[in-house]
Amino acid sequence: MKRYKNPDIFEPLAMAYALGILQGRARSRFEQLMQQHLYLRATTQAYQQKLNGLVELLPSHTVPTRVWHNLEQALQLKPTKLSFWERFQTPLNWALPSLAAVLAAIVTALFLNQPNPPQAYIAALKSTQQQHQLVLAMAKHAEMKISFEMLDQYLEQQEGMVPTLWCISKNKHEPPMRLGTLEQTKQEIALNQKMWNSLETASEFAISLEPHNANMATQPQGKIILSGAVHPMGQ
Amino acid sequence: MHTMDALNELLLRCGRQDGVAFKQLYQQSSPKLYALCCRLVRDEALAEDILQEGFLKIWHSAATYSTDKGQAFIWMATIVRNQALDRLRMAKSRPEIHPEVEYESLEFASQAITPDLLTQLSSDTQQLLECMEQLKPEQRECIFQAFYYGCTHEELAASQQRPLGTVKAWIRRGLEQLRNCLA
Numbered sequence: 485m486k487r488y489k490n491p492d493i494f495e496p497l498a499m500a501y502a503l504g505i506l507q508g509r510a511r512s513r514f515e516q517l518m519q520q521h522l523y524l525r526a527t528t529q530a531y532q533q534k535l536n537g538l539v540e541l542l543p544s545h546t547v548p549t550r551v552w553h554n555l556e557q558a559l560q561l562k563p564t565k566l567s568f569w570e571r572f573q574t575p576l577n578w579a580l581p582s583l584a585a586v587l588a589a590i591v592t593a594l595f596l597n598q599p600n601p602p603q604a605y606i607a608a609l610k611s612t613q614q615q616h617q618l619v620l621a622m623a624k625h626a627e628m629k630i631s632f633e634m635l636d637q638y639l640e641q642q643e644g645m646v647p648t649l650w651c652i653s654k655n656k657h658e659p660p661m662r663l664g665t666l667e668q669t670k671q672e673i674a675l676n677q678k679m680w681n682s683l684e685t686a687s688e689f690a691i692s693l694e695p696h697n698a699n700m701a702t703q704p705q706g707k708i709i710l711s712g713a714v715h716p717m718g719q
Numbered sequence: 720m721h722t723m724d725a726l727n728e729l730l731l732r733c734g735r736q737d738g739v740a741f742k743q744l745y746q747q748s749s750p751k752l753y754a755l756c757c758r759l760v761r762d763e764a765l766a767e768d769i770l771q772e773g774f775l776k777i778w779h780s781a782a783t784y785s786t787d788k789g790q791a792f793i794w795m796a797t798i799v800r801n802q803a804l805d806r807l808r809m810a811k812s813r814p815e816i817h818p819e820v821e822y823e824s825l826e827f828a829s830q831a832i833t834p835d836l837l838t839q840l841s842s843d844t845q846q847l848l849e850c851m852e853q854l855k856p857e858q859r860e861c862i863f864q865a866f867y868y869g870c871t872h873e874e875l876a877a878s879q880q881r882p883l884g885t886v887k888a889w890i891r892r893g894l895e896q897l898r899n900c901l902a
Contacts, residue, residue, distance in 0.1 A: 499894045504804050505865045532797045533789040537844030538866050539796040544750030551767050561738040
């Protein structure tokens with residue numbers, strides 16, 4: 485047994501074990517020794533930590549979704565359905581320089597010329613998926629509608645899902661208001677007076693992908709693909 | 720925050736039974752760990768089972784993790800790889816290597832280590848790669864084959880078409896050299 489206390493013997497064994505090359509009875513014997521001796525366990529763990537860094541080099545392999553579902557069931561994890569506010573805030577990334585520039589310009593202009601009450605609102609909606617997608621939305625009281633302008637790419641489409649615009653209030657206790665759906669052919673949404681009034685307390689616009697039959701939903705059910713702060717404008 | 724640091728934080732949160740953190744940890748780390756399982760057992764259904772078992776163990780052991788035990792990703796890789804090696808040992812026959820299967824290639828490990836790649840790796844892994852670079856190509860190849868595919872000495876001797884004693888000596892000397900380099 486003394487030979488296993490010699491680092492020149494046990495360290496190569498620990499490395500061979502960590503590599504997986506120690507096989508058969510030699511492996512079983514080494515495992516028994518590890519149970520008895522802390523220094524062997526510690527040395528082996530140290531080499532496992534060092535060698536297993538090789539996993540970092542592996543190219544990723546798509547994991548079937550059933551593995552996660554099985555884990556969720558086995559661990560009885562509650563479905564990680566985030567609250568609306570968490571879903572809304574988590575993917576936001578305010579670092580997109582172009583968005584920052586657009587907003588800075590808009591906000592500066594607004595502060596220089598803002599009568600009361602606002603006659604229009606504008607929002608630059610940024611993709612939550614980091615795809616540098618940007619949509620400008622402008623609501624005008626004179627026209628009682630919101631018009632959209634796509635600045636970069638096409639709006640994300642999914643079969644059976646409709647891009648739906650929501651107005652998010654500054655008051656977090658107020659539920660979001662569904663303003664309508666966006667169509668490829670008609671990039672505007674008509675507003676009624678109640679909708680217009682809601683813009684006074686709006687903090688954000690968000691576009692989510694909703695199922696076709698979810699037009700009565702009072703909260704976004706699907707993925708939020710774009711969002712951005714709403715700014716009041718003068719006439 | 721570096722990806723590896725983010726994983727450390729997520730694993731620590733798992734130790735406090737945070738299911739949301741566990742999901743994020745799974746999403747960020749499972750693709751590479753699954754790739755490892757596929758290579759080791761060469762059977763995707765079995766690889767899924769091992770990955771699942773591995774993550775169950777990760778969840779149940781997360782409370783024992785602390786950052787002084789090293790990077791979370793490598794800590795998890797150790798758990799998953801041990802699961803896979805145990806399964807391989809229990810199997811009556813070892814799976815065959817099919818060179819035509821995409822994940823059988825070792826190309827990813829032999830590619831040039833670019834500065835971009837280096838910045839994505841933990842410092843331990845960077846040091847390990849530098850040490851691996853100093854090995855003879857045949858030593859490196861055998862160590863990679865043993866690590867990624869769980870090859871035995873006999874399998875390596877067959878694949879390298881060299882006597883068993885020669886392959887054993889390559890690996891022994893390779894590991895000695897790594898030990899000195901990593902010390």
